[in-house]
Amino acid sequence: MIKVRPQLGGMGGSDITAPIPASRLRWQRGLSRALFLLPIIFMMVFFALPLALTVVWSVFERTMFWMKPGFTLFSYENFFFSARLDNFLSSMMHSSVSVVVSFVLGFPIAVFIRRRIPQVAQHRVILLFILPFMVSEIIRIFALRPVLQRTGLVNTVLLELGVITEPITAILYTPMGVIIGEVMSFLPFIVFAGFLAMEAVPKYIFEICDDLGAPRHRVFIDIILPLAAPGIFAGGVFIFVNGLGVALLPNILGGPGAVNAGLIATQAIAALDFPLAMAVSAIMMATLLALLYLGHRLFNLTRILSPIN
């Protein structure tokens, strides 16, 4: 129950009817202002600062167990002029493929939920997609191994049904396996991002298109895509960057020699080569910032924020 008694000076502790001294008010106001800035300060100190410092640390020299302040581009040379660069580029390509696959599989679901399901029920259906996400990512990725391997679920089912005569070996320990793993891990995010992005498409538009006689694919290409583009792009960047960064995916599903940026960084740390790990991190951050800037120029990404305003 709401208990607000109209009484000067507030209530609860003591029944103060005298005005609060001005100095104490100023102190309280300063404290509350500092309190409200706390999350921002926390994020700046523990998030923005370390990421900015990766650039600084990446030019340090490497010592036996740690690194020495200095300026050397050795780590960058190490990265660019070795097989790591090829691996990095091919992992970027695999990530892009999984973004496209996730989009094709997941965005129609978001459109369907927005358009065909009554308003009150929409959030519940979205919650259904949170379900696989709530189960540990490692369990999901690891559990793909017994499903996709030679003697695994997929192959046994297909063999028993007689669709194939020999087990398919190309779906695990290959780039295909990594792509499957990425799509499985990140499909819910495209659904969320698409769902939020579809907020930008007003419902009356579809009636207008119907009255004007527009065919279905034109509606999709000319109306839905451009309006929902910022959200889709954000979701796509999320999947792309996480596909590049999650070391587990190529580690468990990729087979020999498969790496992505995250795995390179983790291996570098395991080898105590910290400047190299920092160099990889700095390159990843640069890629991410470039992508976000590009998206902002193309789509004006601040429109994504309208659902939560």
Next chain:
Amino acid sequence: MGDDYTRLWTYRLKWLYTLLVVFTLMLPVFYVIYISFNQNGFGARDYVFTFEWYSGIFTDLLLMNALGNTMLLAAITTVLAVPLGLIAAKFYKATGTDRAKLLTVSLLLSPLFVPADILGSALLVFFKNLNIACATAGEWLGVSWFETWFELGYFSALVGLIIYTIPYIFVVILITMGRYKEQQSEAARSCGATAWQAFYQIEFPQIRAGVFSACAFTVILSFNEYTRTSLLKGGYDTITSVLISQMLNEGMSEQSYAMSSLISFIAIAVIGSIIIYTLVHTDRLEREARAKAQPVMSS
């Protein structure tokens, strides 16, 4: 175009596709649960249904130790991160300038776009540097009480987890606050309530559902998080690191399968209860709204 009822079968087909996708996404989890009930472990030909691995969890010291650490981390993360997200959401709603809003949102949502390993490595190096700085400062000043502040351990793992979960908390709370009318707080303040009273007695009961679901998310997310915690935690074990090390090295013990299935069960139960709660709640709200909208007979 037609609506749902003239093109019923397309509608049903699309529903079927959606449910199929959800089922496929959950398939590996179901398979793990299936394995965990098998007495002969993973990959055996004969399937014998048994609960024995589940009881075996509680005697497995490694798992129990890791479970304790993980639960502690999850609890403290929730206690710290949810208020932080709440404060940030109120701040976001309250600031007027566009620039401040943009800064808040970009800072708070960016952890979503930074992959786990990169953030983990950057924070690792950051903490180690802070460690060195504290150690040298300690020697220099002759005091040692702050030397272990930033060592890799609970604190660093907590920071990593808070940064990981804050975007989700922020978005959930903001969406819940979207339905709250600010005029009620203003009315309360003009009646003489302090800001805390206006928040706690008026706003909080209305956004309580959102805050609690944010808490549930945080607990589940920190339970399941691996990369950041493994890089930042230092010496002790957590559930996820035990699972991964077993996975990569010797193959998972049967108790680990049972443990993962148990965690999955709990996660599914929590989300399922949230879904059912909103189902029941919105039906009740709709009924109340309809009852209130009935014209009252005046005599």
